[in-house]
Amino acid sequence: MGQVTDLAVSAILLAGLYATMAYGLGLIYGVLRIVNLNHGGMIMAGAYAGWWLHAQFGIDPYLSLIPVSALAFIVGVVIYRLLVRRLPRGAAGGVQSLLLLFGVWLVLRNAAYLLFSGNDQTIRTPYSTRAVSLAGAFLSVNRFAVFAIALLVLLALHLLLTRTYLGKAIRAVAQNPDSCTLVGVPVERIYALTFGLGTALAALAGLLAATLFSFNPDFGATELLKSFVVVVLGGLGSVAGTAVAALILAAVEVFAILALPAYLTAAVGFVLLVLVLVVRPGGLFGQRVLG
């Protein structure tokens, strides 16, 4: 019984990270109809940025969340302005955007290999190994911190999308960009901002993940897939849907440890994806666009 509560609590804590990770991917897909394959690359980049700031200057990884996200936002806007904007919209652009952003990811990966080598890295802080007891289970402080930050970020996003003009504009563009142009919404700027926002979320999630797990330049591929599973499960852009979907994925993964050898748990998320696609192609909650 104790083991089950342990696993349940760690599943909930993990879900926070998964939700943050997935939200950026869902946001970009919801608004631009583009799957940002560079999402995985930015997760990896965020992890390395936090690690580098910590290793070089001793900056606490949680403090570097803000500069790293801000930088990633700029990177996202630049990628949009420089590359993505030039692609055709619609069906043909779909394949091209996949290939293009995949190319960006490869470049980032190679840069990481050159700069930091292929070795596994971890961010080690004085409190990395500290744990607190909760309902008889010992859980690391880091996991709680990550969970709390993830909740805050999701809440902030929800407020941004529902309570501000910018959020309204983003949702409006997601629904119908042509009408937005008619009523004077700067669609191109909204696209750039959304792409930047999604990219910043990826880097933020990567940095959060880096406080918990070790990483190397290949980090991000499984994370991209997990994000995608959550997006498919939870529908696009719905904060509540994303949270529930993240919880489902985390629970399935965590409890799979009981039944499967460790190396197979990586495949669990994927099997879940295929199952969901077969049973409910529209996602568990149907296709809702942002809100």
Added chain:
Amino acid sequence: MKRILPPWVRPRTLIAVAAAAAILAILPLVHGNRYWHNQLTETLLAIATALAWNWLGGYLGQVSFGHAAMFGLGGFIAGRMQVSLGVPMIAAWIVAGVIAGLYALVWGHPTLRLRGPYFSIATIGVGEATRLICTYWVWLTGGSSGMSLPVQVQLKYQLYWYALALALVALAVSYALRRSPLGLALLAIKSDVDAAGDVGVSAVRLQDLVLFLSGMTMGVCGGFYASYYSFIEPGDMFGFARSISFVLMGVIGGIGTIAGPAIGAVIFVLLRNSLIATYPQLYLGLYGLLLIFVILFEPLGLTGLYVRILRRARPDLGVTGMAAEESAVPATGAGAARVEQREAK
């Protein structure tokens, strides 16, 4: 001639390909150079894989980032059957190909049903999951230390002609999948699944067929690779770099065109063996930059470039000729419609 061939086969193309194949077939007997013999064998194998990838990525617009899964699976199944069960080589290749094709169906069938990029994303996971599972499946793959097949020098020399046959079969299938009535159905599915359904094209069956053919060819190519190199290991066979190489060959040559990926494969092998061999630490970035530049400036790769030059040199020709027709296809729905009109005439 007309009566033997189906109406969509151009006798001129057939003669040209037959002539090229004949030259390639006698070439090793003329030059006798072992280095070029090896290079050509590698290139022919690359051509077969690039074409097989293109059936999905080009003709159906479903880009796969995980085709190494079928390649690796085919390689290890063929290898294991020869080493442990003593199955003859060709039979082992075919069985391995069929299993690889079925494996592609297992994960591809559900994800291809959906519109949009689901399939492509799924392939990233498939590639990774297959690599992991097969690395730990020691009975099949020998684990991280890999699997060795008996080295046969004479066979390795002869395998050149098998590779040539493999590439020719892949080219023939590529031609048929584009030019036959079936090709029109595939175009229709790529342009608009709903509209295709309205005119009686069964997207589900055709997509599965193409997926199976693509996976099977990959499996056979994997089997060939195992026989040719006599040593295979999961990290290389299922590697991410291998999956990317299939994508890149297609993109360089022109995705969705008949012969583009074959040309892309030739360029890619040359590139890999010269540039990448000199700067091994930069290959991922170079692949990435290549992808970005081709997609941004010439989405149809070398085929698109060729058409552009042709148009500039001979504007009086208008948009005619085989290359122009091919190039008009994958870019837009309108292009697809144009081709359909032409074929209808």
